[in-house]
Amino acid sequence: MLPALVRSARNGLFTKVGVRGFASQVSEMTVRDALNSALDEELARDDKVYVLGEEVGEYQGAYKITRGLLQKYGPDRVKDTPITEAGFTGIAVGSAFAGLRPVCEFMTWNFAMQAIDQIINSAAKTLYMSAGQINCPIVFRGPNGAAAGVAAQHSQCFAAWYSSVPGLKVLAPYDAEDARGLMKAAIRDPDPVVFLENEILYGQAFPVTPQVLDKDFVLPIGKAKVMREGKHVTLVSFSKMVGYCLKAAEQLAKEGIECEVINLRSIKPLDRDTLLASVKKTHKIISVEEGWPQCGVGSEISAVMMELAFDELDAPVLRVTGAEVPMPYAANLEAAALPQIDDIIKAVKSIA
């Protein structure tokens, strides 16, 4: 029963509100509630799971993702920390080595740079250094990428950095289904997982089926999802940009250009098979991301497509990325520094 549910959830297409194949009702859920419910259920399921971070307890979460959890599970399992990223990340990693399953929250992923030594040198590398004896079942989570007007030190996208490190798994949910399934998978996973959320998406509501709401609903790590089928060009993205790609695809469809939109879900491991299958159909692929261009996720996709699909490509792999600047504060400059739907459309038309 469960594998079939997971398989059909994986293949389910939520292009609009209509859901194919399920007679039961569809409800809506925000990404915030999806993450909150996933954390809640995993805390109930396994008492080695605990949450720590700044403001996760009494403040109910800086972005309210951990709302109600302190009241339900108490201060030993939902721990407010001082502002000591390197310190509390190190404590979390050590406790994971010793058998606990921490969920370590960074108020934003920008602040994790203060703890990056612990994430990379301790969490990511120890299984290899110990030749398989000591694993680190930890989830590092928090909002990643640009928000609105929060300027240079609060807007960086870290998908490329962390996905280059052997020993880390890197996930980036888009909708509520992703948020629930990937969070549960991450907590149950025996390896360190970098979980890149998005602040703008927290308040957005998406349709969810009863299958998604099941307390054992888990999505596979390393598998991308085809959000919309098309035959002229492939758009591949993750997190908030998936929504932009879907909107661009809608507009382009009016002009007869059918885009296939792929939601990566997993940056590391990258789902090459899904990308390859798509490129074999469309022969053109564009990667869309908020982060900086050099050594970005798009660079990896370009390299992989060139290696695996050289003869399939009718055009160079294009990358739509953020501008190569620290995020400016002024609202008009910030918009100019990030990909907009028009940028995606322009890129598609340049090769379609």
Add this chain to the structure above:
Amino acid sequence: MQAMLKQQRSGVRASQPARRAVQIRAVAAPMKAATSSKSPIIAPEVAKDLYYDMVLGREFEEMCAQMYYRGKMFGFVHLYSGQEAVSSGVIRQLRQDDYVVSTYRDHVHALSKGVSAREVMAELFGKKTGCCRGQGGSMHMFSSKANVLGGYAFIGEGIPVGLGAAFQSKYRRDVLGDEKADSVTCSFFGDGTCNVGQFYESLNMAALYKLPHIFVVENNLWAIGMSHLRATSRTAGDEDPHIYKKGEAFGMPGVLVDGMDVLKVHQVAKEAIERARRGEGPTLIEAETYRFRGHSLADPDELRSKEEKAKWLARDPIPQLKKYMLDHGLASEADIKALEDKVAEVVEDCVKFADESPKPERGQLLENVFADPRGFGIAEDGRYRYQLPGFSSGTAIVS
């Protein structure tokens, strides 16, 4: 056994050069003597300057709240209302070539140091006439003219930067032989920062290198929703965590002061600044203060009790100084009103200026990423990319 240990210890001590014992002065008691005597401890011009600066800070921040809710300002805005005595008390006696480093709660530090209200407000509006041309925003105020070195979002990361400025001052004197180099640096940060590793690393190095640096802790008891008492371990033998005592552990004076009394802050800072200028090294000042508003304009501020807020509102530094000046004949009602009117004028003007200022041009997007624009690299035709026409028109696609 005891006798043996004693002998050992005294042997070790005898072989070390004699060290001057570090004194901790807790200046927490109200200055009863000053308030009851008729001779004030401060000159009228200084008092008026402090009053003007505090009122400017308060009115400016309250205007920011208004502007934020009207959509002129956006993103993260952290207001300083309530803490003015610390900024004015410390910064107003610094020279232009002294440095100030702060956190995201930096508007008033910038104003006290001499960045114009126009430049700060325009920066907050995201206009190109702002002190950072709209590229920094509320949390990143920089001014090379006023020697304000930021404006840091990550608490604790500014302190080592402050140390660097102090290091430069000492280097000029010791290595470059500039006998007149005696500028000092003040780093401002809160109680939450005092649990960040970089604070401790900085205490160590400042004392080790005897840097002309003053650590100013604005202990307002709360780091967003985390009470200082829940976040910080008690200092040995105490009921509560005392930040100023950590100075001694690192070999520098640690001073506690009532951060709602600008004259006390002024006095304590004066001693610390003079120490630093004489080359006697750093000081740690803990100013007990309170922010009347939430952590930021997005903070619902539900965890602080009404009683606590009322208690601190009653100790507002501005009416305190006003009363003191009137009681001691440092200023008349008319003088004070004139100062307040001037502030109102300045604040109204800076909003108008910011509103009417243009937004940055699109071409500004790619400027100042590198001091040397050749850092953008070579284009296909062999020229430097910054030389290509339309390079700085700014697009989201740069590959």
